[in-house]
Amino acid sequence: xxxxxxxxxxxxxxxxxxxxxxxxxxxxxxxxxxxxxxxxxxxxxxxxxxxxxxxxxxxxxxxxxxxxxxxxxxxxxxxxxxxxxxxxxxxxxxxxxxxxxxxxxxxxxxxxxxxxxxxxxxxxxxxxxxxxxxxxxxxxxxxxxxxxxxxxxxxxxxxxxxxxxxxxxxxxxxxxxxxxxxxxxxxxxxxxxxxxxxxxxxxxxxxxxxxxx
Numbered sequence: 001x002x003x004x005x006x007x008x009x010x011x012x013x014x015x016x017x018x019x020x021x022x023x024x025x026x027x028x029x030x031x032x033x034x035x036x037x038x039x040x041x042x043x044x045x046x047x048x049x050x051x052x053x054x055x056x057x058x059x060x061x062x063x064x065x066x067x068x069x070x071x072x073x074x075x076x077x078x079x080x081x082x083x084x085x086x087x088x089x090x091x092x093x094x095x096x097x098x099x100x101x102x103x104x105x106x107x108x109x110x111x112x113x114x115x116x117x118x119x120x121x122x123x124x125x126x127x128x129x130x131x132x133x134x135x136x137x138x139x140x141x142x143x144x145x146x147x148x149x150x151x152x153x154x155x156x157x158x159x160x161x162x163x164x165x166x167x168x169x170x171x172x173x174x175x176x177x178x179x180x181x182x183x184x185x186x187x188x189x190x191x192x193x194x195x196x197x198x199x200x201x202x203x204x205x206x207x208x209x210x211x212x213x
Contacts, residue, residue, distance in 0.1 A: 001031045001165050002060070002069060002100065002121065002151025007040035010155055010205050015047035017157035022053055025161030028172070029054030031151070033069050036062055036079045056174050060100060061086050069098035069121070069151075072174055087116045096178050101127050101153065103136040114144045119181055122148035123190040125162035126155075130192035147181050150188030156201035163190025 004011035005018070011034060022030060030053065032044050038059055045055045058071045062079040063086040070077055070090040077089050087097040099117045101124040114120065120141040127133040141148040150163040168185040169176050180186055 001056070001071070001098075001149050002033050002124065002153045002163075003030050003160055004034055004060070004153070004155045005032060005040045005044060007037055008034040008155065010035070010208075012155055012201070012204050012208065013157045013160070015044050018044065018160065019047060019051045019053065021157045021160040022048075023051075025164070027053075027161055027164060029056060029177075030160070031056035031058045031069075031071055033058040033060045033071075033151075035060050036076070038074060038076055041074065054172065054174070054177075056177065058095075061090070066102075067100040069100045070095040071098060072096055072178055083113050084116060087113075096181065098149065099140075100124070100151075101133070101137075102140060103127075103133050114140055114146065117144075117146055119147040119149050119186075120144075121151055123150035123163045123188045124153050125151070125159065125190050125193045126153035126198075128192075147184045147186060148188050149181060149186050150190045152190070152193070156197065156204060158197050159193050159201065162193045163188070165189070 005013045041057045048055045057074050059073050061068045061077045064082050066083050068086050073095040090097040096118040099120045122137040122141050123134050149165045152159050152162040154160040166187045167177050167180050169180040
């Protein structure tokens with residue numbers, strides 16, 4: 001429910017790598033949520049559907065003091081706006097607004113806004129400290145009566161599937177999955193990304209940004 005491809009400035013995942021990892025983790029689909037861009041959706045949809053996987057189109061919007069995921073979004077949402085305005089734009093575009101890693105230590109959330117979200121990412125495999133973040137995220141979701149989901153926040157293909165969401169749904173389509181999330185028929189699971197994989201990811205991102213060929 002939260003994956004970054006090489007179309008993100010800090011992402012590395014190619015279509016072939018994503019298909020390989022989805023098969024390895026026995027997953028049925030994936031939400032591609034690149035940072036502030038939907039450029040990769042077309043190429044990733046073609047590759048995933050060819051191999052029988054469902055693509056949930058999305059984007060992770062960089063709002064003021066927050067990162068907000070829009071699920072079922074096929075158009076760009078402007079970055080740099082306030083939380084409330086960003087959520088409204090996601091809704092206007094027909095999307096589901098997700099509070100991404102809301103208690104990550106470097107984010108400055110305004111808690112009174114959580115009620116505007118459709119769901120909260122209660123498990124984010126990239127969050128640190130992981131278990132404390134999960135605990136607080138669950139408390140927030142329960143306090144506002146908002147559904148919870150899980151995402152790996154993967155930037156490197158081996159991170160995909162570290163966290164995942166099981167959906168109780170008969171209609172296995174994007175609309176069916178989003179409706180199931182709204183009615184709280186989604187169960188988040190996951191573990192923190194292992195340190196050696198994190199370090200590998202950071203080394204590869206550094207090479208992408210500053211390396212030469």
